[in-house]
Amino acid sequence: MSKSKAGYASKLKRAVHLLFYKRHAKPGVKGWELRKAIGSDYVKVLEILDKYLKNLDLQVKTFFEGGESSEKANSRELDQARFYVTLRGELTPKEAKMVGWRIDDLAGLAVAICYIISRNGKVSRKEVEELLSEKIPGWRVSQNIDRYIRYGYLAEDENGQLYLDWRTLVEVDQKALIDMMLSEEVK
Amino acid sequence: MQRLFIIELQSEWIKSRSTSLYKDPFLLEDKIKSLSAEKILEIFLKAWHPIIELEQITIHSLAEALRYWKNLPPIKERWSEFPPPEPRAEPASREELIKEKILSEKGFSEELEALWNELKLRARIEGSSGKIRYWDFIGADTYNETVYRAYMTSFLVTYGYAELELHPLEMEIYVKPYRKQAERRRRRQQLISVPIAISYEDWRRWKEAKNEQK
Numbered sequence: 001m002s003k004s005k006a007g008y009a010s011k012l013k014r015a016v017h018l019l020f021y022k023r024h025a026k027p028g029v030k031g032w033e034l035r036k037a038i039g040s041d042y043v044k045v046l047e048i049l050d051k052y053l054k055n056l057d058l059q060v061k062t063f064f065e066g067g068e069s070s071e072k073a074n075s076r077e078l079d080q081a082r083f084y085v086t087l088r089g090e091l092t093p094k095e096a097k098m099v100g101w102r103i104d105d106l107a108g109l110a111v112a113i114c115y116i117i118s119r120n121g122k123v124s125r126k127e128v129e130e131l132l133s134e135k136i137p138g139w140r141v142s143q144n145i146d147r148y149i150r151y152g153y154l155a156e157d158e159n160g161q162l163y164l165d166w167r168t169l170v171e172v173d174q175k176a177l178i179d180m181m182l183s184e185e186v187k
Numbered sequence: 188m189q190r191l192f193i194i195e196l197q198s199e200w201i202k203s204r205s206t207s208l209y210k211d212p213f214l215l216e217d218k219i220k221s222l223s224a225e226k227i228l229e230i231f232l233k234a235w236h237p238i239i240e241l242e243q244i245t246i247h248s249l250a251e252a253l254r255y256w257k258n259l260p261p262i263k264e265r266w267s268e269f270p271p272p273e274p275r276a277e278p279a280s281r282e283e284l285i286k287e288k289i290l291s292e293k294g295f296s297e298e299l300e301a302l303w304n305e306l307k308l309r310a311r312i313e314g315s316s317g318k319i320r321y322w323d324f325i326g327a328d329t330y331n332e333t334v335y336r337a338y339m340t341s342f343l344v345t346y347g348y349a350e351l352e353l354h355p356l357e358m359e360i361y362v363k364p365y366r367k368q369a370e371r372r373r374r375r376q377q378l379i380s381v382p383i384a385i386s387y388e389d390w391r392r393w394k395e396a397k398n399e400q401k
Contacts (some may be wrong), residue, residue, distance in 0.1 A: 054200040058239060086236040093225070096232055107224040110231035114219060118212035132217070135224055143294060148267050170238060176264055177234035 011038045011045045012052070019049075019060070019085045026166070028063070031079040043078060059088040084170060108132050108144050109153055114177070116154070116164055116180055117174055125160045177178050302339050303348045306364040318363035319350060321383070322393050330390045337385045351381055 014037055018029045034042040051059040064081045066074065073081065091099065108179055112128050125145065132141045145162070148154040152167035168174075205387050219227070296356040309358065310319045325336040340362060352361040 022240045036386045041297040085239045090233050109226040110227050173234040180230045
C-alpha cells in the first residue's frame with residue numbers, strides 16, 4: 001500500500017469515528033472539527049467515505065448554515081456546515097417499526113411537517129393538535145408533539161407557534177414529501 | 188399609502204406562491220385528512236432519511252473517563268472548599284421566644300395568678316362548698332387548651348394555691364382554691380403525686396356532655 005493510500009485509510013477511519021458516534025448533544029460534526037481531526041483535505045476524505053457508504057445504503061450529508069445547500073461552497077461555509085451520515089434510500093414500514101416509532105406516531109409527524117410546510121413554515125400548535133386528533137387519540141396528540149419537539153423535528157416559540165426544526169431540515173426531503181402527498185390518489 | 192401597502196402584500200403573496208415548496212394549504216390539508224395513516228407513513232418513509240448515530244462507550248471515552256476520575260479530588264477535599272457558615276450565638280428576644288412557644292405572651296406567674304383568680308371565682312359561682320369539678324375547670328373548647336389548663340392547674344396545686352380532692356367512690360376529682368397561698372404550708376400534710384390522664388377521648392366525652400347540658 002502506498003503512503004498516500006495508507007494515509008487516506010487512516011483518515012477515513014477517523015472520519016467514520018467522528019461521524020457515527022454522537023459527540024455533542026446534537027448529532028453531526030462541524031466542518032472545522034473534521035478539518036482539525038483529519039486535515040485540510042477533509043472534504044475529499046468525505047467524498048471517498050460517501051462512495052464507500054453507498055454500498056451500505058448510507059450517505060454523507062452536508063447541511064449548510066441557514067439550510068441552503070451550495071454546490072460550490074467556499075472553505076468558510078464548509079467549516080461552518082454540519083456533516084451527518086444518513087440513510088441514502090428509504091425504510092420499509094416494517095423497518096420503521098424497528099427504529100422505535102409507532103406507525104401512527106410517525107404518520108402524525110409526517111402530517112405535522114406537511115401542514116407546517118403548507119402554511120409557509122409556521123402554524124399554531126392548536127391547529128396541528130386539532131388536525132392530528134382526527135386520527136390519533138386526543139391524549140396522545142400533545143404528548144406526540146412534545147416528542148417531535150424533543151427529537152428536534154419541530155420547534156415551538158413562546159407564542160405557541162410550531163416551526164420545522166433542524167432534524168426535519170436535515171432528514172426530510174420536503175419537496176419530495178409534498179409532491180408525493182399531493183400526487184397520491186385517494187381511493 | 189394604502190395602495191402601497193396593498194401592492195406590498197400582493198408582492199409577498201406572489202413571492203410565496205412562486206417558491207418551489209408552495210402548495211395550496213387547503214388542498215394539502217384535504218389530502219392529509221383523506222389519506223390513511225398507513226398511506227401517509229408510506230409516503231413519508233420515501234422522503235425520510237434518518238441520521239445514523241451511535242451512542243455507546245468507546246475505548247476513547249473510557250480512557251477520557253479514567254483520566255477524569257484520576258484527576259478528580261476526593262469529595263472531602265472538594266466540600267472543604269466551601270466551609271459552612273459558623274453559627275453565631277445571639278440572645279433571643281422575648282418576641283422570638285413567644286413565637287417559638289417557649290414563652291407565653293403573659294409571664295408565667297401572671298398567668299398562674301390569673302388562673303387562680305378564675306378558679307376562686309368559678310368555684311364560688313359554679314361549684315359547691317368552695318370547690319369545682321376538676322374537668323369543669325380545666326375543660327376548654329379545644330383539646331390543646333384543655334391540656335394547657337391541666338398543666339397550669341398542676342402548678343396551682345404544687346405551689347399551694349389550690350388543692351385536689353379525690354372522691355374515689357364517685358370517681359370524681361374536685362379542685363378547691365385557697366384564699367391565700369400560705370394556707371397550705373400551715374396544714375403540714377404529706378405531699379402525694381396524683382397522675383391524671385387527659386386523653387383526647389376523655390376531653391371529647393366531657394365536651395359532648397357539656398353540649399348536652401346546654
